[in-house]
Amino acid sequence: MKIVEMRIVPVAMADPPLRSAFGLHAPYALRTIVQLKTDDGLTGLGETYGGAIPLRDLEAARERVIGQDPWHLTRIEAAIAGDPTAAPNKDRPWEGTLSSPVQSYSPIEVACLDIIGKATGRPVADLLGGRYRSAVPFSAYLFYKHAGIGGTDGLADASIAARERDDYLAREALSPEGIVRQAEDFVRLFGFKSIKLKGGVLEPDREAATILAMREAFGPEMPLRIDPNCVWSVETSIRIGLELAGTLEYYEDPTDGKANMAEVARHVPIPLATNMCTTSWSDIPETVERGAIHILLSDHHLWGGLMPTVKLAQLCRVFGWGVSMHSNSHLGISLMAMAHVAAAIPNLTYACDTHYPWQVEEVIAGGKRRFEEGHIMIDDTPGLGVELDEDALARLHEQYRKAGLAKRDDVAEMQKIQPGWQPVRW
Amino acid sequence: MKIVEMRIVPVAMADPPLRSAFGLHAPYALRTIVQLKTDDGLTGLGETYGGAIPLRDLEAARERVIGQDPWHLTRIEAAIAGDPTAAPNKDRPWEGTLSSPVQSYSPIEVACLDIIGKATGRPVADLLGGRYRSAVPFSAYLFYKHAGIGGTDGLADASIAARERDDYLAREALSPEGIVRQAEDFVRLFGFKSIKLKGGVLEPDREAATILAMREAFGPEMPLRIDPNCVWSVETSIRIGLELAGTLEYYEDPTDGKANMAEVARHVPIPLATNMCTTSWSDIPETVERGAIHILLSDHHLWGGLMPTVKLAQLCRVFGWGVSMHSNSHLGISLMAMAHVAAAIPNLTYACDTHYPWQVEEVIAGGKRRFEEGHIMIDDTPGLGVELDEDALARLHEQYRKAGLAKRDDVAEMQKIQPGWQPVRW
Numbered sequence: 001m002k003i004v005e006m007r008i009v010p011v012a013m014a015d016p017p018l019r020s021a022f023g024l025h026a027p028y029a030l031r032t033i034v035q036l037k038t039d040d041g042l043t044g045l046g047e048t049y050g051g052a053i054p055l056r057d058l059e060a061a062r063e064r065v066i067g068q069d070p071w072h073l074t075r076i077e078a079a080i081a082g083d084p085t086a087a088p089n090k091d092r093p094w095e096g097t098l099s100s101p102v103q104s105y106s107p108i109e110v111a112c113l114d115i116i117g118k119a120t121g122r123p124v125a126d127l128l129g130g131r132y133r134s135a136v137p138f139s140a141y142l143f144y145k146h147a148g149i150g151g152t153d154g155l156a157d158a159s160i161a162a163r164e165r166d167d168y169l170a171r172e173a174l175s176p177e178g179i180v181r182q183a184e185d186f187v188r189l190f191g192f193k194s195i196k197l198k199g200g201v202l203e204p205d206r207e208a209a210t211i212l213a214m215r216e217a218f219g220p221e222m223p224l225r226i227d228p229n230c231v232w233s234v235e236t237s238i239r240i241g242l243e244l245a246g247t248l249e250y251y252e253d254p255t256d257g258k259a260n261m262a263e264v265a266r267h268v269p270i271p272l273a274t275n276m277c278t279t280s281w282s283d284i285p286e287t288v289e290r291g292a293i294h295i296l297l298s299d300h301h302l303w304g305g306l307m308p309t310v311k312l313a314q315l316c317r318v319f320g321w322g323v324s325m326h327s328n329s330h331l332g333i334s335l336m337a338m339a340h341v342a343a344a345i346p347n348l349t350y351a352c353d354t355h356y357p358w359q360v361e362e363v364i365a366g367g368k369r370r371f372e373e374g375h376i377m378i379d380d381t382p383g384l385g386v387e388l389d390e391d392a393l394a395r396l397h398e399q400y401r402k403a404g405l406a407k408r409d410d411v412a413e414m415q416k417i418q419p420g421w422q423p424v425r426w
Numbered sequence: 427m428k429i430v431e432m433r434i435v436p437v438a439m440a441d442p443p444l445r446s447a448f449g450l451h452a453p454y455a456l457r458t459i460v461q462l463k464t465d466d467g468l469t470g471l472g473e474t475y476g477g478a479i480p481l482r483d484l485e486a487a488r489e490r491v492i493g494q495d496p497w498h499l500t501r502i503e504a505a506i507a508g509d510p511t512a513a514p515n516k517d518r519p520w521e522g523t524l525s526s527p528v529q530s531y532s533p534i535e536v537a538c539l540d541i542i543g544k545a546t547g548r549p550v551a552d553l554l555g556g557r558y559r560s561a562v563p564f565s566a567y568l569f570y571k572h573a574g575i576g577g578t579d580g581l582a583d584a585s586i587a588a589r590e591r592d593d594y595l596a597r598e599a600l601s602p603e604g605i606v607r608q609a610e611d612f613v614r615l616f617g618f619k620s621i622k623l624k625g626g627v628l629e630p631d632r633e634a635a636t637i638l639a640m641r642e643a644f645g646p647e648m649p650l651r652i653d654p655n656c657v658w659s660v661e662t663s664i665r666i667g668l669e670l671a672g673t674l675e676y677y678e679d680p681t682d683g684k685a686n687m688a689e690v691a692r693h694v695p696i697p698l699a700t701n702m703c704t705t706s707w708s709d710i711p712e713t714v715e716r717g718a719i720h721i722l723l724s725d726h727h728l729w730g731g732l733m734p735t736v737k738l739a740q741l742c743r744v745f746g747w748g749v750s751m752h753s754n755s756h757l758g759i760s761l762m763a764m765a766h767v768a769a770a771i772p773n774l775t776y777a778c779d780t781h782y783p784w785q786v787e788e789v790i791a792g793g794k795r796r797f798e799e800g801h802i803m804i805d806d807t808p809g810l811g812v813e814l815d816e817d818a819l820a821r822l823h824e825q826y827r828k829a830g831l832a833k834r835d836d837v838a839e840m841q842k843i844q845p846g847w848q849p850v851r852w
Contacts, residue, residue: 084772346510
């Protein structure tokens, strides 16, 4: 079997005005769709970061992919990511670009596994060691946000129930009460059984109050997490951490860097989780040495694919780390890739993050996937279990072309509503 | 697809009187052959350690395997090896028994992958990330030995050319000159391009002299290794290591334990390799912390299968360790399992060990596999690419029954020719 075609389609999808420590989400989030075709007529899908750099890098990778057997993943990986006997590449920005060859390889690996799944009649999870679970748990992912649903705000609502849009999608949530209401929507509409709050936006005590308000609203059984995206100082992280000890399931990236995280770990009796302190294979040795984390948020887009994520999970087990999963704004191809690999990781000890409820548009046939009691189900459907809706893809590609965004820039977006805004360190 | 039958056959094969720090190989080496059958008529093979304990453990595992889908490896592993979210099991003897559930799982995983390979028409290497290489390099594995070929010594020679038996198999090799002659045979007959000497037998200076004699005989390009099986003191290891610096490719397990290995590493400018200091997932953190090794000798029998070995190789890359491969006395099923996983590991940075040239008997159809210029070739044959020779299996099983050996006991065997012999620490 040989890969004979590699199609790369940049898309833009409506994204609500969500806030984070980086600023404000633009009206459109960018993604890149990869489709491989083989000489025997099979196709495979992958999805990754969007914008000009991923696009350029994937275009550059094409000639290394065409002609390869999709089963020969180690060869394809080496063709893209370079000498596999060398130390892991350290020159990798934390996220959002594919200037790392490891990240360029990821959607190609996913598309190859989709092809292999179709060729063998097996779901992708079964190619990764097998389905350990069929129901993959996801967490509610809450954001402080401004009013509005992103895109043109006149977005056709074919793909979303008006009730949902009237609820969490359109409504402002810039207070503890607003977040509690958003959480109630997420739990009611999707059945999530754990809640993550994107922090680093309001003054830290107000974010702690938001967590405590959710504890009050949902009772002691609901796992709660907060993620200030590293913008709290060590002192703030320790102070808020001590306040929230006994309340948080885990404490995600309160502060920046391995040394600071290790210092917080020494003082706060809550497991520390990360997708920012430890974001590449080359970060592992120092993370281990410093005792900087307790839980790694895996991300197949960032770590080079699904098989690498399975390997990463075993490494986590060896060092006594829990495993959870990070998310960026994404479409259904990524959702299913995340779900398949999560199904195959026995030591997935926490529900996965996902931005998926914040996206109203799709490129996959049948429209948006539904969560069942907070879970994505993996059944016997071969491959990832998704196919492209070519009309939808064309529409989101046209939207990409018109949006004129080359990369994510949350600071610039924030400055549009608050001139001169700069990220704050609390 | 469901597993409907699990056949477990203990076998004994003739083994020459090879010496190591543990004593003397008995006339027969023990192995266990595992065969799984599915409801759609596919069969898969695995091979592992022999003797009473592996047999008992595999019999005990049977009820956890029957009824499972061979693709659902994570579920089968959990059914045998227990909670996959718990820390890796530390209660594991270094080798030779399956009282570790991790080791019990290994031949079952290999047999499942053999089945999956046959079901998909793909070699096992392609199920492990894909063939990075088609030619898997092995190393000559030399032993100090007494005269004789093991077994009854009247062994039918259908499976071995008289010339070979007259050469290295039957001949005594208890001196540097004897080992050089053995090495010449191995290089001439099998085409090996690197040489490992099992040490820990003669006085250390005499073993160093053996290495230097090989350097003299084969010139500066032939990679050489020595493995004293941990019986040298730190002082001896450093003294001999400094003498052999510039001569050895790597220095395998000169001394015992992570602290001692780390001390040797601080003084000797040769990469330290191990299959004794670090033999389980639970050994990794301390190995990393102490800086005890530079190269890990993987072994799918010991680490829980082929997928785990692929994961281990990535962990080695993360910590800057080279990857080589350990061997016990084995038959063709293990040879091919070793070759398939080695083919799928890009960072296999050294030729693999194998005892295979020391075994004259086989259980696979077609008799013993041939090395091509020191390599085992992985082609497109589905699965492991081997089938049972039922007559040969019955004969080696009968040999097991008659041999009356329940476990390997090299000390007792040595005492038969040297009463009162005990392992020596130099």
